[in-house]
Amino acid sequence: MQLHISPSLRHVTVLPGKGVREFINVKIGSRRLSYRMLFYMLLFFTFLLRFLFVMTAVDSIEGETKCATIGCIGKRLGPRILGRKLEPNVPDVIYQVLQQPMTKDELKGRPEIPQTLEDFMADIKESRPDAKTFALKLRDMVTLLEQRTRTAKIQEYLYRHIASSSIPKQLHCLALKLANEHSSNAAARQQLPTAELVPALVDNSHFHFVLASDNVLAASVVATSLVRNSLRPHKVVLHIITDKKTYSPMQAWFSLHPLDPAIIEVKALHHFDWFAKGKVPVLEAMEKDQRARSKFRGGSSVIVKNNTEKPHIIASKLQALSPKYNSMMNHIRIHLPELFPSLNKVVFLDDDIVVQTDLTPLWDINMKGKVNGAVQTCQGNDKFVMSKRFKSYLNFSHPLIRKSFNPNQCAWAYGMNIFDLKAWRNSNISLTYYHWLEQNLKSDLSLWQLGTLPPGLIAFHGHVHIIDPFWHMLGLGYQENTTLTEAKSAGVIHFNGRAKPWLEIAFPHLRPLWAKYVNFSDKFIKGCHIRAS
Numbered sequence: 001m002q003l004h005i006s007p008s009l010r011h012v013t014v015l016p017g018k019g020v021r022e023f024i025n026v027k028i029g030s031r032r033l034s035y036r037m038l039f040y041m042l043l044f045f046t047f048l049l050r051f052l053f054v055m056t057a058v059d060s061i062e063g064e065t066k067c068a069t070i071g072c073i074g075k076r077l078g079p080r081i082l083g084r085k086l087e088p089n090v091p092d093v094i095y096q097v098l099q100q101p102m103t104k105d106e107l108k109g110r111p112e113i114p115q116t117l118e119d120f121m122a123d124i125k126e127s128r129p130d131a132k133t134f135a136l137k138l139r140d141m142v143t144l145l146e147q148r149t150r151t152a153k154i155q156e157y158l159y160r161h162i163a164s165s166s167i168p169k170q171l172h173c174l175a176l177k178l179a180n181e182h183s184s185n186a187a188a189r190q191q192l193p194t195a196e197l198v199p200a201l202v203d204n205s206h207f208h209f210v211l212a213s214d215n216v217l218a219a220s221v222v223a224t225s226l227v228r229n230s231l232r233p234h235k236v237v238l239h240i241i242t243d244k245k246t247y248s249p250m251q252a253w254f255s256l257h258p259l260d261p262a263i264i265e266v267k268a269l270h271h272f273d274w275f276a277k278g279k280v281p282v283l284e285a286m287e288k289d290q291r292a293r294s295k296f297r298g299g300s301s302v303i304v305k306n307n308t309e310k311p312h313i314i315a316s317k318l319q320a321l322s323p324k325y326n327s328m329m330n331h332i333r334i335h336l337p338e339l340f341p342s343l344n345k346v347v348f349l350d351d352d353i354v355v356q357t358d359l360t361p362l363w364d365i366n367m368k369g370k371v372n373g374a375v376q377t378c379q380g381n382d383k384f385v386m387s388k389r390f391k392s393y394l395n396f397s398h399p400l401i402r403k404s405f406n407p408n409q410c411a412w413a414y415g416m417n418i419f420d421l422k423a424w425r426n427s428n429i430s431l432t433y434y435h436w437l438e439q440n441l442k443s444d445l446s447l448w449q450l451g452t453l454p455p456g457l458i459a460f461h462g463h464v465h466i467i468d469p470f471w472h473m474l475g476l477g478y479q480e481n482t483t484l485t486e487a488k489s490a491g492v493i494h495f496n497g498r499a500k501p502w503l504e505i506a507f508p509h510l511r512p513l514w515a516k517y518v519n520f521s522d523k524f525i526k527g528c529h530i531r532a533s
């Protein structure tokens with residue numbers, strides 16, 4: 001017997017034997033059907049097939065006519081021959097047995113339970129059980145299979161998460177090669193920028209961009225795309241902030257691959273005066289946050305143990321514990337006014353974006369006294385990416401959130417923001433940010449769970465100036481529906497989401513927009529087997 005379940009879980013096909021043409025095809029209309037129901041339906045068919053000599057049966061369950069009991073499903077799924085419905089002859093005792101709940105422990109240490117559908121069918125054929133024994137065996141096997149499917153499903157979700165957050169070996173290789181170059185080649189250790197260009201770093205007649213990243217390849221694409229598309233590259237200053245461990249590879253890369261006449265500064269966080277002076281609230285907040293996360297909801301083992309929770313919810317709860325969402329590179333933007341005390345305006349870029357146009361017109365936007373120029377994310381063609389309101393990020397069941405914000409307030413995006421640092425310095429934005437981080441810790445992470453956008457939405461509340469969507473197209477890492485033409489026409493594209501362009505899971509039709517800024521004949525890129533496709 002062969003069994004085929006479509007990946008969407010919407011079609012099940014059973015081919016009862018070699019050379020036999022009969023088959024059963026179940027179309028499932030409802031997405032809410034549980035695995036248990038699915039397996040039962042399947043086995044009903046095999047059961048019916050054996051006892052009723054059904055030749056071909058096709059039926060479907062629609063979402064609206066929900067069946068609460070297994071008996072109901074059995075009847076709804078009764079096989080049809082040439083459109084005529086047959087009365088399924090399933091003894092009531094089978095329904096009764098299948099309906100009885102079963103705990104996980106009842107299955108422990110019972111090696112006789114069939115492990116596969118094939119074993120089950122062989123067993124039934126051999127022992128020719130009565131209806132009750134059949135039902136008991138069926139129930140045991142289905143429960144076992146369901147548990148396995150569940151575990152596998154959770155793992156699948158987690159692997160997807162790991163695939164998107166772990167560092168591929170090519171990037172690792174690149175960092176190592178560059179660090180090696182840094183120690184062996186003086187040309188890779190140049191002060192960036194050179195001494196005569198240092199005054200430009202604090203000169204407000206230049207266009208200042210800030211990029212925080214620990215990924216050299218990603219940073220090189222942002223920098224190259226920014227400079228290559230600029231109409232006045234000699235006026236562009238890019239400040240790259242990185243962490244201690246990435247500093248030497250980053251410095252080596254930009255020393256050996258200068259983007260003249262643009263000015264590139266590479267600095268690790270610990271090089272900033274403000275950072276060295278002590279009292280850095282972001283570090284303290286991150287430590288506290290990490291401590292709270294490790295104990296969040298009893299920790300990972302308690303989360304996994306909950307048998308009634310859906311696999312994707314479990315996976316997302318586990319993700320909330322991941323340090324990825326608490327990275328320094330993400331939190332640092334809240335300190336822009338302190339990091340760049342002499343600058344008036346900066347554009348902050350994420351490292352998963354590509355610049356496709358001259359960005360200097362951003363400085364001409366009248367911010368009307370606001371601090372943060374950002375694109376809105378609640379309207380647009382793309383229903384998935386462009387349907388984000390405050391309620392998508394914040395927990396409005398919590399009284400503190402409910403009394404302070406409007407759930408339908410449109411959200412905005414990080415990734416490409418113009419910040420008026422002068423206006424920022426006259427506000428309490430950073431204080432507000434830390435105040436709410438503290439509140440969230442105090443209420444056991446129940447105000448929001450993931451990322452730095454939720455506290456950002458709160459802190460910049462009332463300080464946001466909406467800019468044209470042309471300046472920032474989101475969602476290229478989420479789905480393949482974004483067409484190449486659409487993406488090409490945007491000023492900046494953002495690969496937010498899992499499918500980062502430097503990972504294997506990138507969408508092949510969108511990756512070239514990123515890859516065109518990587519020089520694949522470069523010796524470091526080539527040496528680490530980073531390829532165009």
Ligand SMILES: *[C@@H]1O[C@H](CO)[C@@H](O)[C@H](O)[C@H]1NC(C)=O
Nearest residue numbers: 302303306307308309310313
């Ligand atoms: C398990 O998940 C269910 C469904 O969300 C929830 O109602 C229940 O409280 C959870 N149990 C535990 C022990 O967390």
Ligand SMILES: *[C@@H]1O[C@H](CO)[C@@H](O)[C@H](O)[C@H]1NC(C)=O
Nearest residue numbers: 424425426427428429431432
């Ligand atoms: C910032 O907070 C201080 C103290 O809470 C308050 O006195 C001041 O008015 C606030 N400033 C602004 C611009 O909101």
Ligand SMILES: *[C@@H]1O[C@H](CO)[C@@H](O)[C@H](O)[C@H]1NC(C)=O
Nearest residue numbers: 395396397398399445446447
């Ligand atoms: C949202 O807030 C309510 C009220 O404090 C809390 O019971 C609930 O667990 C929170 N939800 C999440 C997902 O944290």
Ligand SMILES: *[C@@H]1O[C@H](CO)[C@@H](O)[C@H](O)[C@H]1NC(C)=O
Nearest residue numbers: 382383384478479480481482
């Ligand atoms: C992508 O496009 C297909 C076909 O046009 C459509 O069925 C599907 O719903 C779209 N997916 C998303 C996430 O928009």
Ligand SMILES: *[C@@H]1O[C@H](CO)[C@@H](O)[C@H](O)[C@H]1NC(C)=O
Nearest residue numbers: 257518519520521522523524
């Ligand atoms: C790419 O790298 C090769 C080898 O280092 C170099 O000769 C070439 O000029 C580079 N191309 C660009 C566009 O930078």
